[in-house]
Amino acid sequence: MRLSPLWQRRLAVFRAHRRGRLSLIIFGFVFVISMGANFIANDKPLLMDYRGQLYIPAIQPIAEATFDPAFLPTETDFTNPQVQAAIRAHGWMIWPPIPYRYDTIVWNAGAAAPSPPSWRNWLGTDEVSRDVVARVIYGLRLSILFGFGLTIVASIIGIVAGAVQGFYGGLTDLLFQRFIEIWSGMPQLFLLIILSSIIAPSFWVLLVFLLLFSWMTLTGVVRAEFLRARNIDYVRAAKALGVADWRIMLRHMLPNAMIATLTFLPFILSDSVTLLASLDFLGFGMPPGAPSLGELVAEAKDNLQAPWLGFTAFAVLGGVLILLIFIGEAVRDSFDPRKTQ
Amino acid sequence: MTLLTVDHLTLTAGAKTLVDDISFTVAAGETLAIVGESGSGKTLSALNVLNLLPPGIARPAGTVTLDGTDITTASPASLQKIRGGAAGMIFQEPMSSLNPLQRIGKQIAEAITLHEKLPRAAIRARVLTLLREVGLSDAERRMDDYPHLLSGGQRQRVCIAIALANNPKLLIADEPTTALDVTLEKQILDLIAREQKARGLGVLLITHDLSLVRRYANRVLVMDQGRAIETGPTAAIFANPTRPQTIRLLAARNFDPPPPANDAPVILEASHLNVRFPILRGILRRKIGEIAAVDDVSLTLRRGETLGLVGESGSGKSTISLLLLRLIAFQGSVLLDGQDLAKLSKRQLRAIRARLQIVFQDPYGSLAPRLTVRDIVGEGLSVHARNLDRDTRNARVAAVLREVGLPADAADRYPHEFSGGQRQRIAIARALILQPAILVLDEPTSALDVTVQAEILLLLRALQQRHGIAYLFISHDLNVIRALSHKIMVLNAGKVVEAGNAETVFANPQAPYTRTLLAAAGL
Numbered sequence: 001m002r003l004s005p006l007w008q009r010r011l012a013v014f015r016a017h018r019r020g021r022l023s024l025i026i027f028g029f030v031f032v033i034s035m036g037a038n039f040i041a042n043d044k045p046l047l048m049d050y051r052g053q054l055y056i057p058a059i060q061p062i063a064e065a066t067f068d069p070a071f072l073p074t075e076t077d078f079t080n081p082q083v084q085a086a087i088r089a090h091g092w093m094i095w096p097p098i099p100y101r102y103d104t105i106v107w108n109a110g111a112a113a114p115s116p117p118s119w120r121n122w123l124g125t126d127e128v129s130r131d132v133v134a135r136v137i138y139g140l141r142l143s144i145l146f147g148f149g150l151t152i153v154a155s156i157i158g159i160v161a162g163a164v165q166g167f168y169g170g171l172t173d174l175l176f177q178r179f180i181e182i183w184s185g186m187p188q189l190f191l192l193i194i195l196s197s198i199i200a201p202s203f204w205v206l207l208v209f210l211l212l213f214s215w216m217t218l219t220g221v222v223r224a225e226f227l228r229a230r231n232i233d234y235v236r237a238a239k240a241l242g243v244a245d246w247r248i249m250l251r252h253m254l255p256n257a258m259i260a261t262l263t264f265l266p267f268i269l270s271d272s273v274t275l276l277a278s279l280d281f282l283g284f285g286m287p288p289g290a291p292s293l294g295e296l297v298a299e300a301k302d303n304l305q306a307p308w309l310g311f312t313a314f315a316v317l318g319g320v321l322i323l324l325i326f327i328g329e330a331v332r333d334s335f336d337p338r339k340t341q
Numbered sequence: 342m343t344l345l346t347v348d349h350l351t352l353t354a355g356a357k358t359l360v361d362d363i364s365f366t367v368a369a370g371e372t373l374a375i376v377g378e379s380g381s382g383k384t385l386s387a388l389n390v391l392n393l394l395p396p397g398i399a400r401p402a403g404t405v406t407l408d409g410t411d412i413t414t415a416s417p418a419s420l421q422k423i424r425g426g427a428a429g430m431i432f433q434e435p436m437s438s439l440n441p442l443q444r445i446g447k448q449i450a451e452a453i454t455l456h457e458k459l460p461r462a463a464i465r466a467r468v469l470t471l472l473r474e475v476g477l478s479d480a481e482r483r484m485d486d487y488p489h490l491l492s493g494g495q496r497q498r499v500c501i502a503i504a505l506a507n508n509p510k511l512l513i514a515d516e517p518t519t520a521l522d523v524t525l526e527k528q529i530l531d532l533i534a535r536e537q538k539a540r541g542l543g544v545l546l547i548t549h550d551l552s553l554v555r556r557y558a559n560r561v562l563v564m565d566q567g568r569a570i571e572t573g574p575t576a577a578i579f580a581n582p583t584r585p586q587t588i589r590l591l592a593a594r595n596f597d598p599p600p601p602a603n604d605a606p607v608i609l610e611a612s613h614l615n616v617r618f619p620i621l622r623g624i625l626r627r628k629i630g631e632i633a634a635v636d637d638v639s640l641t642l643r644r645g646e647t648l649g650l651v652g653e654s655g656s657g658k659s660t661i662s663l664l665l666l667r668l669i670a671f672q673g674s675v676l677l678d679g680q681d682l683a684k685l686s687k688r689q690l691r692a693i694r695a696r697l698q699i700v701f702q703d704p705y706g707s708l709a710p711r712l713t714v715r716d717i718v719g720e721g722l723s724v725h726a727r728n729l730d731r732d733t734r735n736a737r738v739a740a741v742l743r744e745v746g747l748p749a750d751a752a753d754r755y756p757h758e759f760s761g762g763q764r765q766r767i768a769i770a771r772a773l774i775l776q777p778a779i780l781v782l783d784e785p786t787s788a789l790d791v792t793v794q795a796e797i798l799l800l801l802r803a804l805q806q807r808h809g810i811a812y813l814f815i816s817h818d819l820n821v822i823r824a825l826s827h828k829i830m831v832l833n834a835g836k837v838v839e840a841g842n843a844e845t846v847f848a849n850p851q852a853p854y855t856r857t858l859l860a861a862a863g864l
Contacts, residue, residue, distance in 0.1 A: 243724050
């Protein structure tokens with residue numbers, strides 16, 4: 001694919017933006033790590049040799065009875081010392097660097113939970129004696145996936161809504177605008193509290209619910225861009241050719257609106273991450289037990305005597321948000337026609 | 342007495358030479374015109390006189406002496422005294438050279454107080470005198486108006502008043518009328534000429550319009566690609582140009598009348614067209630009246646014939662073009678091949694759109710910047726000839742690009758890689774690929790340089806002869822209209838003022854408005 005000179009210039013500006021580039025690299029690293037959470041922090045071995053046969057317990061379910069007929073035919077609990085001994089007798093196991101999952105209870109963490117950082121638990125354990133590093137990695141994965149999901153779907157809906165308003169203008173635009181004004185006045189938090197008393201919020205329920213209110217971010221920008229493009233000659237020429245409305249929007253007008261959209265995207269992403277964290281903090285977010293950064297903040301607040309919780313929560317949340325903002329700034333600059341290299 | 346001497350001036354941007362070793366002088370009381378196409382370096386040469394060069398442009402050689410001061414070595418303080426003092430400048434676009442947030446009286450007063458300490462009443466009196474002098478009617482009241490309340494011509498008058506505020510010796514006018522209608526153009530240039538006579542000003546007129554040069558300049562300097570290729574008294578250059586570039590520039594204005602169209606069948610008949618915009622007032626946006634943008638206009642087009650629509654801005658000529666394509670709502674009927682466009686449904690309309698195509702004025706705005714030329718030109722086929730396979734479609738795009746005179750590799754490039762004239766050819770190709778019966782040309786040449794203008798006009802004429810397309814040609818430029826039109830319709834404020842055969846109207850205009858237009862265009 002041949003990049004147009006405009007895109008080449010934008011890439012060059014982005015590359016020249018040191019802070020943004022560095023942030024993107026770090027964020028990419030964090031993203032890859034958290035996506036591979038199952039292989040980095042897990043309470044099952046990555047690879048296991050038992051009686052000459054290779055297993056990958058991290059992804060395949062293995063019944064406990066495999067190792068000793070006296071065990072139950074349930075899913076193997078590899079943290080069980082008896083199981084470990086049975087396996088070691090006839091083979092070997094490779095453990096991930098962090099031998100805990102987000103919900104693994106660390107029984108031998110020492111004194112009362114939350115326990116301070118140690119060689120075994122690098123960032124200590126939380127109030128239910130779960131490893132904080134493992135929870136952070138899984139929490140990041142959840143936050144980032146949730147953020148991306150919300151951002152992408154909300155952007156698509158927002159762009160379509162803005163495009164329709166801007167393209168048709170007139171009464172369509174007027175009614176839609178009034179609808180958005182009323183809709184954005186809805187008390188989101190109250191609705192969420194009411195909702196959580198009716199059904200238990202899960203990842204998907206939360207995503208859909210937050211989507212109802214967050215699609216409006218881009219609508220205004222896209223609408224303005226379409227209103228402007230509506231009277232540009234090439235759009236008129238396309239209309240005069242008889243090109244269908246949707247095709248004009250898609251091929252002729254949308255590319256212009258994409259600049260504003262792409263510039264906004266990292267900021268919307270960081271907003272989504274914050275939104276999820278704050279809901280979790282308030283207790284209206286993910287179901288209890290789910291690895292979430294907001295819940296870590298809440299635990300830190302309840303356990304001020306265990307400062308490692310607070311520091312970790314602050315560093316992780318603050319770090320991710322700062323990275324996203326820096327990437328956003330770099331993207332914004334590279335789309336700014338006045339910025340030169 | 343020589344006011345301004347520019348000696349062996351060279352301007353560069355990086356490794357590129359923009360102005361190459363030019364020399365000229367302007368004496369008191371004379372007008373020197375610098376003529377050239379866009380990119381020839383004429384504006385830079387003018388900006389250089391007041392040391393107003395944009396950043397990034399260097400002056401490796403040359404001296405500029407203005408009224409005894411060497412500009413190239415002058416201190417910033419003495420430069421500021423010269424700017425607006427010894428030399429005043431008028432720019433092309435009067436709207437953007439005035440501050441929209443300040444009253445015009447204040448802006449003229451500022452020009453005075455920068456150079457002179459005067460009591461307030463004296464300044465006000467002088468502003469008033471200046472405004473009367475530049476012919477702003479009702480100056481007393483107008484001096485407290487904001488720029489947006491004035492018309493384009495009035496704004497340019499205010500700019501001239503600012504330039505004249507401190508009794509300059511030299512007036513630099515950089516395309517002072519390009520943004521104005523022809524009748525205003527004449528008024529503004531007449532004003533400058535009158536001031537020149539009254540004050541003994543030296544005038545440096547930068548323009549691309551040779552008909553202005555012939556009427557207003559004593560001497561001409563022709564620039565081409567940064568070089569001064571020819572200089573001399575206006576009459577001599579016009580009578581007998583020596584350089585090919587000059588000949589081409591001059592030839593671009595002199596067209597033969599178009600070959601006559603034989604009595605062909607009528608293909609478009611539009612009658613009693615009306616477009617009205619409501620005037621809304623108050624919080625409730627009550628309708629208090631209507632503006633008729635197009636007021637009871639009827640026209641017919643025959644196969645292979647060109648109808649020229651002439652008028653100044655606001656005369657409704659572009660509205661007619663949008664109306665015929667049904668891009669805006671209107672009353673009246675438009676019969677194309679016996680079908681009334683006004684009554685067709687959206688689906689029926691789509692089928693008939695291939696018969697009626699348009700080329701717009703601005704070659705930069707009329708091509709989608711993110712599509713390749715192949716996509717732009719081939720779009721019509723993807724709507725009206727869906728069952729074409731890729732090879733046939735590409736072949737047809739290539740054929741039509743060849744026909745409008747574009748290189749074979751143009752199809753895979755993007756619009757920004759082309760010059761204005763080439764872009765206009767792409768726009769013509771886009772309209773042509775559907776083999777339309779009628780082509781609406783909405784000022785297709787007014788954004789182009791004169792020589793490019795001539796090439797496009799020749800292309801259009803050749804296409805008309807080959808395909809028998811009828812043109813509805815819209816322009817404010819009578820020279821261009823004359824080159825292409827068989828019939829003419831003169832519009833003013835949405836009404837038809839005069840209509841008839843082109844030659845008859847040009848030779849013997851009936852309506853007073855037509856005569857004014859012709860006089861302003863120097864025809």
